[in-house]
Amino acid sequence: MADITWEEPFCGEGNNCFRIGTDPQGNAYIAVAGAEDAYLTDSREALRALIRDIKAGKADHLL
Numbered sequence: 844m845a846d847i848t849w850e851e852p853f854c855g856e857g858n859n860c861f862r863i864g865t866d867p868q869g870n871a872y873i874a875v876a877g878a879e880d881a882y883l884t885d886s887r888e889a890l891r892a893l894i895r896d897i898k899a900g901k902a903d904h905l906l
């Protein structure tokens with residue numbers, strides 16, 4: 844596993860809890876809280892864009 848620094852879980856309605864992390868190489872990670880060994884990775888900018896779209900209501904179906 845990469846050397847990932849995980850943030851506190853973000854929990855939406857119900858049991859949808861996710862964690863966001865980063866590593867020293869500049870990659871960003873997102874995982875279901877409690878299952879951090881099964882994560883998705885991308886650049887930090889891609890993750891920022893995903894979060895901005897979710898907050899803007901463009902991708903709320905993902906949560």
